[in-house]
Amino acid sequence: MSEIDDLVAKIVQQIGDNGGTSTGTTPTSTTNEKDLTRNDYPLYSKHPELVQSPSGKHLDQITLDNVMSNKIKSNDLRITPNTLRLQGEVANDAGRDAIQRNFKRAAELTSIPDERLLEMYNALRPYRSSKAELLAISDELKTKYNAPVNAGWFAEAADYYESRKKLKGDN
Amino acid sequence: MEGPNDPKPSIKIENGKITEMDSKSVKDFDLIDLYIAKYGIKLENAEKVMAMDSTKIANMLCDPNVPREDIIALTTAMTPAKAEEVISKLNFAEMIMATQKMRPRRTPATQCHVTNIRDNPVQIAADAADAALRGFPEQETTTAVARYAPLNAISLLVGAQTGRPGVISQCSVEEAAELNLGMRGFTGYAETISVYGTDKVFTDGDDTPWSKGFLASCYASRGLKMRFTSGSGSEVMMGYTEGKSMLYLESRCIFITKASGVQGLQNGGVSCIGIPGSVPGGIRSVLGENLLCMMMDLECASANDQAFSHSDMRRTERLLGQFIAGTDYISSGYSSTPNYDNTFAGSNTDGLDYDDYYVMERDLAINGGIHPVTEEEIIKGRNKAAKALQGVFEDLGLPKITDEEVEAATYANTSKDMPERNMVEDMKAAQDLMDRGITAVDVVKALYNHGFKDVAQAVLDLQKQKVCGDFLQTSAIFDENWNVISAVNDANDYRGPGTGYRLQEDKDEWERIKNIPFAIDPQHMEL
Numbered sequence: 135m136s137e138i139d140d141l142v143a144k145i146v147q148q149i150g151d152n153g154g155t156s157t158g159t160t161p162t163s164t165t166n167e168k169d170l171t172r173n174d175y176p177l178y179s180k181h182p183e184l185v186q187s188p189s190g191k192h193l194d195q196i197t198l199d200n201v202m203s204n205k206i207k208s209n210d211l212r213i214t215p216n217t218l219r220l221q222g223e224v225a226n227d228a229g230r231d232a233i234q235r236n237f238k239r240a241a242e243l244t245s246i247p248d249e250r251l252l253e254m255y256n257a258l259r260p261y262r263s264s265k266a267e268l269l270a271i272s273d274e275l276k277t278k279y280n281a282p283v284n285a286g287w288f289a290e291a292a293d294y295y296e297s298r299k300k301l302k303g304d305n
Numbered sequence: 306m307e308g309p310n311d312p313k314p315s316i317k318i319e320n321g322k323i324t325e326m327d328s329k330s331v332k333d334f335d336l337i338d339l340y341i342a343k344y345g346i347k348l349e350n351a352e353k354v355m356a357m358d359s360t361k362i363a364n365m366l367c368d369p370n371v372p373r374e375d376i377i378a379l380t381t382a383m384t385p386a387k388a389e390e391v392i393s394k395l396n397f398a399e400m401i402m403a404t405q406k407m408r409p410r411r412t413p414a415t416q417c418h419v420t421n422i423r424d425n426p427v428q429i430a431a432d433a434a435d436a437a438l439r440g441f442p443e444q445e446t447t448t449a450v451a452r453y454a455p456l457n458a459i460s461l462l463v464g465a466q467t468g469r470p471g472v473i474s475q476c477s478v479e480e481a482a483e484l485n486l487g488m489r490g491f492t493g494y495a496e497t498i499s500v501y502g503t504d505k506v507f508t509d510g511d512d513t514p515w516s517k518g519f520l521a522s523c524y525a526s527r528g529l530k531m532r533f534t535s536g537s538g539s540e541v542m543m544g545y546t547e548g549k550s551m552l553y554l555e556s557r558c559i560f561i562t563k564a565s566g567v568q569g570l571q572n573g574g575v576s577c578i579g580i581p582g583s584v585p586g587g588i589r590s591v592l593g594e595n596l597l598c599m600m601m602d603l604e605c606a607s608a609n610d611q612a613f614s615h616s617d618m619r620r621t622e623r624l625l626g627q628f629i630a631g632t633d634y635i636s637s638g639y640s641s642t643p644n645y646d647n648t649f650a651g652s653n654t655d656g657l658d659y660d661d662y663y664v665m666e667r668d669l670a671i672n673g674g675i676h677p678v679t680e681e682e683i684i685k686g687r688n689k690a691a692k693a694l695q696g697v698f699e700d701l702g703l704p705k706i707t708d709e710e711v712e713a714a715t716y717a718n719t720s721k722d723m724p725e726r727n728m729v730e731d732m733k734a735a736q737d738l739m740d741r742g743i744t745a746v747d748v749v750k751a752l753y754n755h756g757f758k759d760v761a762q763a764v765l766d767l768q769k770q771k772v773c774g775d776f777l778q779t780s781a782i783f784d785e786n787w788n789v790i791s792a793v794n795d796a797n798d799y800r801g802p803g804t805g806y807r808l809q810e811d812k813d814e815w816e817r818i819k820n821i822p823f824a825i826d827p828q829h830m831e832l
Contacts, residue, residue: 172793172794175775175778175793175794176773176775176788176789176793176794177773177774177775178770178773178775178787178789179788182773185772185773185774187772193769193772193773196765196768196769196772197765198749198753198758198761198762198765201746201749201750201753201765202750202753206746207746208489208490208744208745208746210772211490211745211746211768211769211771211772212527212528212771212772213525213526213527213528213771213772213773213774214772217772217773217774218525218526218774220774221774221775221777221778224778224793225778225779225793228778228779228792228793228796229374229377229602230568230602230779232344232345232563232564232565232566233566233567233568233777233778233779234566235344235566236518236521236522236525236565236566236567237525237566237777239519239522239525239566240522240523240524240525240526241526242526243522243523243526244526244527246526248485248488251523251526252481252484252485254519255480255481255484255516255519255520255523256481258513258515258516258519259511259512259513259516260508260511260512260513260516261508284519284522287515287518287519290515291513291515291516294336294339294515295513295515298335298336298339298504300336300508300513
């Protein structure tokens with residue numbers, strides 16, 4: 135188990151304790167596999183074996199019977215960081231590297247509970263936060279959710295909001 | 306377009322960073338400039354492309370012999386002012402030619418609105434099934450009263466999946482509330498994530514490029530498709546244009562979208578169409594902004610979604626560029642109900658235009674995204690959707706839907722035909738449903754419990770697609786078997802006559818369009 139796995143497991147545990155919704159643990163990928171191309175798309179029909187729910191369920195296990203018997207719950211019906219990584223590879227191969235960058239940010243956000251994520255978004259709106267508050271979220275993203283790209287996003291916003299007057303009290 | 310105060314296109318790159326863009330130096334950059342300069346332009350070829358003659362690039366755009374991907378390599382290395390300059394070289398017919406080639410998805414489609422002024426949920430379900438049968442692969446609702454949002458979203462979801470599995474639906478409300486509905490699985494995508502071309506208006510819209518970019522990633526993190534929205538005239542209406550032309554400001558919005566890694570954009574005047582629609586060349590410029598979006602390799606939902614004239618000829622004029630060329634969504638959307646019930650303030654085309662629209666498709670042999678359906682099929686679909694929603698409401702403990710309401714919704718033209726509901730009770734129930742943490746899984750169970758196994762399966766299949774993420778790719782829609790159709794596996798390959806999407810080669814759809822139910826065979830005409 136890598137540190138990341140431990141961290142994710144810990145976060146999931148915390149979220150579970152709080153009764154929040156989350157994506158849970160995700161199967162980590164090996165990094166030396168060849169990137170997917172547009173020819174591997176759609177994953178649904180061409181690579182169902184690569185796609186799992188946050189709890190490790192495969193697509194063919196997402197059935198009405200399993201929903202009715204509560205074997206599949208709402209939390210199972212979410213995308214994982216690994217699937218976002220694969221879709222990012224497909225997008226990049228189709229010439230859309232900007233989409234891949236978005237999916238990389240998104241992959242980091244899958245483990246953040248809905249409510250906290252909405253709060254973070256609201257904090258980034260104009261005149262909502264002080265520089266320190268934005269940097270605190272940046273820190274939270276980095277340390278609590280292992281989301282370095284998004285941590286950088288908030289830190290960058292904090293700088294620009296200061297120079298371009300979008301911080302709390304600037305209006 | 307061609308505004309006297311629009312900046313001259315320029316770029317300066319030092320040490321891998323843009324230090325000047327469109328005649329502005331980095332120290333004067335506002336948040337939009339900073340964002341585009343950092344994330345929105347491919348720098349490798351930028352200086353070369355910026356030095357190219359704009360008329361030459363415009364020529365390549367409408368020349369069928371130049372492949373789409375060659376154009377994308379240029380456009381993604383331009384600045385907003387350069388892109389505007391290229392578009393301004395094209396006349397309307399050339400824009401149509403270019404749009405036909407630059408649309409990301411090979412197969413054109415269109416989107417609809419499903420609303421009513423009393424937020425009647427049973428009617429929404431019936432109208433959604435009705436629209437799904439006609440072929441709209443995407444459906445959008447909104448509210449007359451904001452607190453109805455969860456009920457409208459659920460009604461649309463159930464109705465659309467009853468009409469045709471594979472339709473995706475959205476509920477346009479305030480940003481955070483809209484994301485919340487998506488997280489619960491009540492919607493499949495979102496579109497009203499607005500961006501603006503000047504810093505002041507962006508701020509008035511209560512966002513920054515960074516917050517919108519973050520929101521885009523939030524959607525993807527929940528497996529939800531999304532696109533941004535912008536449109537000529539919004540900065541005029543909100544009072545801060547900085548003296549720039551509408552097309553230049555729109556170009557900035559398109560670049561913000563690209564920079565965010567969002568797969569698409571709804572643009573083309575949209576709800577502000579009254580502004581570009583009232584100035585010389587305005588409707589040409591609106592097609593130009595759709596084209597600009599597509600040439601940046603973004604999905605384009607090309608507006609045609611708000612009434613701006615009562616003249617039938619001008620309504621058709623508004624539509625025809627996108628209709629002839631074909632776009633990812635010709636309208637976004639077409640009002641599936643009569644405009645009386647359209648809570649987006651009325652669309653350019655509505656339910657009463659269906660027959661004329663079908664004939665336009667038939668006469669010109671153009672796939673405008675929808676097809677005729679028999680009255681029997683429509684009645685059956687509407688009735689089933691209303692009944693399915695009746696079951697869902699009962700199971701979720703929502704205010705009762707009576708048999709009388711089901712019957713009325715089956716045949717309703719507008720909400721005038723619907724019995725009154727207790728709206729206060731509905732709104733309370735909507736809030737309670739959110740407080741109880743109800744999700745799409747509960748909707749699936751409710752449908753199953755009431756014998757609507759096929760609809761339950763369709764709602765579940767949509768959730769399954771969110772796990773898989775195929776529909777996060779550019780211009781994605783589904784067919785009735787949940788096969789994804791996007792710019793990745795259905796990339797536009799138009800290269801002139803004999804290539805690209807041809808309606809006559811899409812035999813099933815051409816049959817449906819040809820067979821307008823009200824055509825009379827002269828051989829069987831009775832005098």
